[in-house]
Amino acid sequence: MQKNINYIKQKLSGLYPDREVESFVVWILGHVLGYDKTRILLNNDKILPKDVSSRISSIVDRLTKYEPIQYITGDTEFVGLNLNVKPGVLVPRPETEELVSRISNKVAANSAKILDIGTGSGCIALGLKKYMPGTKVFGCDISQVAIELANENAKLNNLDVHFFYYDILSQNGTLPAKKFDMIVSNPPYVLESEKVQMEANVLKYEPHGALFVPDDDPLIFYQKISDFAQLHLANNGEIWLEINENKGAEVKGLLENNFFHDVVVLKDIFGKQRFVYGKFRE
Missing domain, CATH: 3.40.50.150 (Vaccinia Virus protein VP39)
Incomplete structure (x- = not known):
C-alpha cells in the first residue's frame, strides 16, 4: 500500500497543498478499500491487487484535472451524516x-x-x-x-x-x-x-x-x-x-x-x- 500512497502524493504534489494531499490519501484508500485511517496505517505493507491500484490511478487522474473528490467518490460527510453528492x-x-x-x-x-x-x-x-x-x-x-x-x-x-x-x-x-x-x-x-x-x-x-x-x-x-x-x-x-x-x-x-x-x-x-x-x- 505504501507504493500506492507514494503514487498519490507524487501525482498530486504541487497541485494541492500538502495537507490536502494527505487528506486525499486517506479519502481515496478509504473509498476503494473501506479502511479508516488507523487501518491504513496498520496495513501499510499490504500489496494491493492490480484492479484496486487501477481504481486509485483513475481517481488520482481525475483529481489532477481538479474535479472535486466528492463528485469522484460520490459521497461526503456532513455533521456526522453520510451524504451522496453529484x-x-x-x-x-x-x-x-x-x-x-x-x-x-x-x-x-x-x-x-x-x-x-x-x-x-x-x-x-x-x-x-x-x-x-x-x-x-x-x-x-x-x-x-x-x-x-x-x-x-x-x-x-x-x-x-x-x-x-x-x-x-x-x-x-x-x-x-x-x-x-x-x-x-x-x-x-x-x-x-x-x-x-x-x-x-x-x-x-x-x-x-x-x-x-x-x-x-x-x-x-x-x-x-x-x-x-x-x-x-x-x-x-x-x-x-x-x-x-x-x-x-x-x-x-x-x-x-x-x-x-x-x-x-x-x-x-x-x-x-x-x-x-x-x-x-x-
Whole structure:
C-alpha cells in the first residue's frame, strides 16, 4: 500500500497543498478499500491487487484535472451524516456545518417547523433534523436534481424531511405549510467579480447558479427570502442565513428594514462574518 500512497502524493504534489494531499490519501484508500485511517496505517505493507491500484490511478487522474473528490467518490460527510453528492449540486461546505451546529445548539428540539431554502443536497435540513429530532423540517429548491438527491440522502440517513420544488426568486411553488417557525438558507452569495479568487475545482465543476450573484444585485436572494419571510414566517420566528463575508452590514440592514429585530452578524471559526440571525415581528 505504501507504493500506492507514494503514487498519490507524487501525482498530486504541487497541485494541492500538502495537507490536502494527505487528506486525499486517506479519502481515496478509504473509498476503494473501506479502511479508516488507523487501518491504513496498520496495513501499510499490504500489496494491493492490480484492479484496486487501477481504481486509485483513475481517481488520482481525475483529481489532477481538479474535479472535486466528492463528485469522484460520490459521497461526503456532513455533521456526522453520510451524504451522496453529484455534479449539478453544490458540495457541502465546512462553514455550513458550523451554521447547523450553531442553530442546533441554540434552539430547543421542539415541534417547530423549519424551512431550508435552496436545500441542494439537503445537508442543512438533514443536519437540523438529526440534531433536533422533534422538529418538522422542510427543504426546497429550484433544481429537480437537487430535490431527488436530497430525498436520496434522507432515505440513506433514515431522516424524515420533506423536500419540494420552490423558486424563491419568482415565489413560485406549492408550500407544505402556511407558516414556519424558522427559515434557514445558504443562498448564492459569491460576486461574479470574485470568480478570480475561486479554486479551479469549484469553477470547472460546481454549479455556478448555486454560487454566484451579479455584482449589481448582490443581495437579490436575501431580499427575496425576506419578502418570503414576511408572508410565511411566524411572529417572532427566526431566520438564519449564511452570507458573503463582505456583506454582513448590508444583510443586517436589509433585515432590519424588513421587520426583523435583534439582528446580529456572527463570525465563523476563521473570524469571518459568515452568518446573520434575526427574529421576525409582524
